Amino acid sequence: MGEESQAEFMRRAIRLSSDNVRRAGGPFGAVIVKGGQVVGEGCNRVTATHDPTAHAEIVAIRDACRRLSTFDLSGAEIYTSCEPCPMCLAAIYWARLERIHFANTKEDAAAVDFDDHFIYEEIGRDPADRAIPRNQLLRDEAIKAFEDWTAHAGRIRY
């Protein structure tokens, strides 16, 4: 894929981000590309849909998976108008995307009050030192579902 089409795909992601601002939505857009074609796209819908997980990258991944009827985007790449937050970065791994193209940086995002630096730090910490407290209970009951899963002949691995 040449430089020109990479710029085209990124401009589409940027346009999604700008259009969203006009609707008072967060300034983020993303496009999923496979085989030189756009197979999914999205913009930030957190406030519009009351969904804190509706970051542009997540919306675009869900859109591509719906269109392609798969949960596996191997061979596809993401163009996002801003460097992904930890949630979106992890989602990119789960979706098996193969390259991340981005424009604005985390530092640019922090400068307009979208600061995911805190979450990157938290994830890297020992669980006991994180800001959100944890409490383990009933592992002896929960483990049964894992055993049932292992024994389930029809399970679909992912």
Added chain:
Amino acid sequence: MGEESQAEFMRRAIRLSSDNVRRAGGPFGAVIVKGGQVVGEGCNRVTATHDPTAHAEIVAIRDACRRLSTFDLSGAEIYTSCEPCPMCLAAIYWARLERIHFANTKEDAAAVDFDDHFIYEEIGRDPADRAIPRNQLLRDEAIKAFEDWTAHAGRIRY
């Protein structure tokens, strides 16, 4: 909240995980609780809905936000049948949940082939050293949407 009701909420999350295995879905369930009431719940729907982001915690957060018409779950807690992966952990921060109750551990999950250890490691790495390559382009064009956002009087901050 006493020990007994914590156990009740966790048993509900565990039941969601077990019921899902019977449908050949991943062995994960989650419940969101606010003010002593269940306000959202979910199980892993990755394969059932072709959505790699549909982990139990994400599904439960989206369900609670839809029911409560908010993207902010401050004051709520999550009960999840298994320790969250990095995507779900970051989503828990974005949703502003205040406590994480879990049963099975990451190590239990890895033992039945759900291994998110790799993703935890990747997120902690310097971006240049990660397995998924990155490519920055067109920041000069993308930054315009951030400027527009800052200038937008009607923007809803989150």
